[in-house]
Amino acid sequence: MRDKRLTFKKRLHILKHHYRGKKMAPAFNAFHTFLFSPNDTTHSGGHVRAADDLKRTMNTVIMALIPILVFSFFNTGYQHYAAIDAANGIPRTLDLFGNFFTWENFWLGFVQVLPLVIVSYGVGLLIEFIFAVIKGHEVEEGYLVTGMLVPLIVPVDTPLWMLAVAVVFGVVIGKEVFGGTGMNILNPALTIRAFLFFAYPTWMSGDKVWVHGAVDRAGTADAISGETILGYLAQNNASEYAYSTSDMFFGFIPGSVGETSAFLCLLGGLFLIFSKIASWRIMVSAVIGSLVMGLIFNGVVDAGIIGETSKFYGLMSFDFWKHLIVGGLAFGIVYMATDPVTGSQTNRGKWIYGFLIGFISVMIRVFNPAYPEGVFLAILLMNVFAPTIDHYVIRGNIKRRMKRMKNASVFAGPGEGKEEELKVETA
Amino acid sequence: MALLSKKDTNLILDPLADNNPITIQVLGICSALAITAELQASLVMALSVIFVLGVGNVVISLMRNIIPSKIRIIVQLVVIATLVIIVDQVLKAFAYELSKTLSVFVGLIITNCIIMGRFEAFALGNNVWRSFLDGIGNALGYGVILIIVGFFRELLGSGTLFGIKVLGDPVTKTGLYATGYENNGFMIIPPAALIVVGIIIWVQRSKNRTLIEEN
Numbered sequence: 001m002r003d004k005r006l007t008f009k010k011r012l013h014i015l016k017h018h019y020r021g022k023k024m025a026p027a028f029n030a031f032h033t034f035l036f037s038p039n040d041t042t043h044s045g046g047h048v049r050a051a052d053d054l055k056r057t058m059n060t061v062i063m064a065l066i067p068i069l070v071f072s073f074f075n076t077g078y079q080h081y082a083a084i085d086a087a088n089g090i091p092r093t094l095d096l097f098g099n100f101f102t103w104e105n106f107w108l109g110f111v112q113v114l115p116l117v118i119v120s121y122g123v124g125l126l127i128e129f130i131f132a133v134i135k136g137h138e139v140e141e142g143y144l145v146t147g148m149l150v151p152l153i154v155p156v157d158t159p160l161w162m163l164a165v166a167v168v169f170g171v172v173i174g175k176e177v178f179g180g181t182g183m184n185i186l187n188p189a190l191t192i193r194a195f196l197f198f199a200y201p202t203w204m205s206g207d208k209v210w211v212h213g214a215v216d217r218a219g220t221a222d223a224i225s226g227e228t229i230l231g232y233l234a235q236n237n238a239s240e241y242a243y244s245t246s247d248m249f250f251g252f253i254p255g256s257v258g259e260t261s262a263f264l265c266l267l268g269g270l271f272l273i274f275s276k277i278a279s280w281r282i283m284v285s286a287v288i289g290s291l292v293m294g295l296i297f298n299g300v301v302d303a304g305i306i307g308e309t310s311k312f313y314g315l316m317s318f319d320f321w322k323h324l325i326v327g328g329l330a331f332g333i334v335y336m337a338t339d340p341v342t343g344s345q346t347n348r349g350k351w352i353y354g355f356l357i358g359f360i361s362v363m364i365r366v367f368n369p370a371y372p373e374g375v376f377l378a379i380l381l382m383n384v385f386a387p388t389i390d391h392y393v394i395r396g397n398i399k400r401r402m403k404r405m406k407n408a409s410v411f412a413g414p415g416e417g418k419e420e421e422l423k424v425e426t427a
Numbered sequence: 428m429a430l431l432s433k434k435d436t437n438l439i440l441d442p443l444a445d446n447n448p449i450t451i452q453v454l455g456i457c458s459a460l461a462i463t464a465e466l467q468a469s470l471v472m473a474l475s476v477i478f479v480l481g482v483g484n485v486v487i488s489l490m491r492n493i494i495p496s497k498i499r500i501i502v503q504l505v506v507i508a509t510l511v512i513i514v515d516q517v518l519k520a521f522a523y524e525l526s527k528t529l530s531v532f533v534g535l536i537i538t539n540c541i542i543m544g545r546f547e548a549f550a551l552g553n554n555v556w557r558s559f560l561d562g563i564g565n566a567l568g569y570g571v572i573l574i575i576v577g578f579f580r581e582l583l584g585s586g587t588l589f590g591i592k593v594l595g596d597p598v599t600k601t602g603l604y605a606t607g608y609e610n611n612g613f614m615i616i617p618p619a620a621l622i623v624v625g626i627i628i629w630v631q632r633s634k635n636r637t638l639i640e641e642n
Contacts, residue, residue, distance in 0.1 A: 159607060173622060177629065199613035 026132040030139035054181075058144040060277050064268040065148050065258075065335070069113070071251060072258045076112050076156050077105025079254045080212040083224035094252055109156075112212050113257055116151035119160045123167040124150075131176050142181030142188070142341075143171065149189035149335060152258025153328065153376070154196060155209035157216075162200050166192045186383050187342045190376045197376075207231050210254040228254050229326045230365065230373055233314040248325040259328035269334035278338035281347060282354035286333040287324065289358025294320025297366055315366040323362050332375035333358065342383040346393040353389055357382050438560040442568030445635060449572040450628045454540040459573055460620040462532050467589050469577030471518070471525055473570025475533060477563060479510040480542050484562030487550035494551075503546045504537070511536045541569055576623045584614030 019025045078100050085092045094100060124143045132139040150167065174191030175184040197204045207227040208214040214224050229248065232241045243253050251261025272278035297316040300306050306316050324330055337343060337357050344353035357378050364374020448454045455476075462468045486506050487494075494502050515533045518526035526533065536542065545565050550558040581587055586594040586604075595602015597610060613619050632638045 161607070162609075165611075173625075177625070195613060198616065199611040200609055201612055202609075 026129075026137060026139050030129075030132070055141045055144070057277055058141050060275050061145045061272065061335070062148050064271045064277075065145075065152065068152060068258045068261065068264045068268065068331075069117070069148070071261050071264055072113055072152065073109030074101055074105045075251060075260055076109030076212055076257065077102075077107070078252065079210075080108055080224075081105065083211045083214065083254075087224045094247065100252065108212070112156050113151060115160055116154065116156075116158065116163060116257065117148070119163050120150040120167055121147040123164045124171050127168060127171045127176070131180065135180075140181035142175065142184075146171075146189045146192075150192050153189065153193050153256050153331070155204060156212045156257050157209055157214075158196070158203055162196060162203060166196045166199070169195045182341055184341060185387075186380055187336055187339050190336055190380050190383075193376050194380060210256070230315070233318055236308075236311065236314040245322065245325070248322065253326065255326075256328060259331040262325040262330040265330035265334045272334065272338070278334070279340070279343070279350050279354075281350040282338050282343060282357075283333055285351045285354030286337055286358035286361075289355035289360075290323055290329060290333075290362045291320055291358070292355075293359045293362035294318075294323045297362070312366055323365070327365070327373050328375045329358075329361055332361070332379055336376070336379050337382075342386060344386045344389050344393075346390050348396075349386070349389040349393045352393075353382050353386055356385075435557065435560055438557060439564035439567070442561075442564040443571060444568075444631075445638065447568045447572065447631075448541045448544075448565050449569055449624065450631055451638065452541075452544075454544060455569055456621075456624070458532050458535065458539060459569075459576060459624060460617045462529055463573055463576040463620050463623075464580050464584060464615050464617075465528065465590075466574065466577040466581045467525065468528050469573040470570075471522070472529065472532065473566070473573050475511075475514045475518075476536060476539065476541070476569055477566040478514060479507065479536055480545060480562040480566040481559060482562075483507055483510055483542060484545060484550040484558040485555055487546045488553060488555045488558035491551050499547075499551065500543075503543060506546075507537050507542055541565060572624065572627060575627060576620050579623055580614045580619060583611045584619070586610050 016025070081099075081104070082092055092099070099105075121143075124147045128139055128143050150163070150170075154163065170188045170192030174186050174188040175181065178184045203209055203215075207225065210228050210231075211224060217224055227241075229241055229243060247253055248262070250263045253260050269278070269283055273280045273283070297318075298320050301313070301317045306313055310316075333354075337354060344350045357375075360378035360381060361375045364377055368374060442448060445451065449456065449459055458472060462472050483506050487503060490502070511534060514536070515526070518529070518533060545562055549561045553561070578588070581589075582593070586592060586597060592602075594608070595604045597604050
């Protein structure tokens with residue numbers, strides 16, 4: 001008979017022991033350590049005993065994402081009803097507690113977004129479990145954050161089967177083939193996003209997919225617009241959207257599920273910086289990079305090189321700092337670029353890596369007429385280059401130190417052998 | 428088998444599996460990426476390479492004792508180029524549309540490293556019959572991979588096989604498309620071939636672990 005007084009933890013513990021050494025052991029162990037502290041911590045000796053293992057790190061990022069997820073529920077609903085009003089010619093002004101934080105908006109967004117979250121986690125974790133059982137190692141925690149990021153960076157009406165296919169591709173090809181969590185070159189969430197974009201472009205770009213219902217209603221009498229601000233700008237129709245700067249900053253605009261609110265990304269970013277999970281160097285340098293590129297484009301327009309008839313005019317004349325508050329740039333910088341596995345590891349490398357992400361993101365935005373958003377491409381590109389950047393930063397470091405040692409060895413005689421050693425190491 | 432001794436059979440069968448030119452030696456990747464978006468093009472490319480490599484190996488093997496080794500590369504190139512031009516002209520005469528799809532890649536068979544590799548490594552040092560078998564075997568090994576890649580890329584990318592709509596019509600929404608299925612545009616672009624070849628290599632090495640290199 002099962003003892004009622006056994007705690008849930010104790011029962012999991014018994015279950016885990018029961019399966020020890022069997023094929024399914026990693027699965028039970030994963031649940032146990034996800035919910036409770038890791039089972040093999042050190043108890044004595046001169047070790048640092050820290051509670052923040054990988055799972056705790058991941059949980060912190062998820063905590064930073066929860067406000068964005070909740071906001072996305074409201075915004076999905078709000079954008080849907082706002083687009084219907086706009087199509088019927090009813091003027092609508094945003095009233096935070098009058099027509100934004102309403103039960104109606106929340107419920108619509110909840111029903112639309114939650115299935116994306118469930119499919120993302122269900123499929124992704126299933127793959128992780130299968131690989132853990134095949135390889136016979138512990139289940140890796142890598143998917144916890146990816147699984148939450150994925151639904152936030154896709155358009156709200158993405159068909160669930162497409163998301164499932166993309167998640168399988170992203171986790172297997174983006175991560176498991178390289179050896180699993182911590183070994184991947186590319187950010188798995190962005191691999192999933194890139195796969196979706198190249199495989200099913202009609203569902204990932206255009207002027208329909210960004211507001212719930214716009215695809216289904218296309219061509220009918222109830223048609224509504226699902227265009228984003230960047231989409232309007234890319235067509236030189238800057239005057240057609242009616243979003244104020246504060247709308248953009250707080251995120252009351254159409255876009256991918258969770259990317260719209262730069263404000264919440266800022267809060268999440270600060271939280272991650274203060275909890276020392278994410279690198280502030282990458283965030284700051286990425287912001288600088290995008291501002292620099294934006295300024296260059298503004299300068300080009302001010303100098304009169306690009307006229308109003310140019311197809312780049314709309315995006316180039318867009319105020320440089322506004323690039324940060326529309327589209328996925330803020331979200332990408334805070335949650336994607338700072339991925340500790342795929343980003344640069346050295347401090348100087350992080351500055352270069354972040355700067356180029358911001359710089360290239362805005363460049364792709366302006367110059368790719370088919371797709372006025374380039375954050376995911378920029379981050380994936382820099383993911384590929386991150387090891388190279390680190391390599392040269394370390395090389396530079398070694399060179400500098402060798403120089404210093406050379407100067408020092410004038411005074412201290414027996415240091416000369418080291419020079420050759422270092423040379424061998426750098427070669 | 429009476430016709431083929433065990434050793435000769437291995438000349439044909441080895442390149443099909445454990446010594447495959449694409450998945451093990453990683454040669455001929457360029458054309459494997461470029462022309463495998465359709466099954467038909469893959470098949471024609473495979474047949475062309477079977478012809479060029481089979482005949483070429485025989486020719487080189489016949490001449491192996493009279494080719495001065497200093498200019499052997501040039502001689503090999505002349506042989507390949509001649510054969511490739513024959514293939515190209517035949518395609519242009521009898522399958523013009525297809526030859527347009529394959530475009531420069533027929534001509535680029537000349538640069539296919541598998542062919543030069545077999546000339547150098549085998550035909551120059553073996554008799555005619557064995558060289559012929561080796562040429563056919565390696566070209567088959569190349570062709571098999573091309574056809575596997577072409578099968579998946581065409582089926583998933585366009586929903587067709589040899590141009591036949593096996594999954595239904597995507598425009599009128601019949602068959603599988605009625606359920607909301609859509610073609611995967613990613614499979615049509617060349618990087619997808621790289622990933623499919625990679626998956627084949629992965630599957631092959633996990634089935635036969637002796638193929639995995641020591642680090």
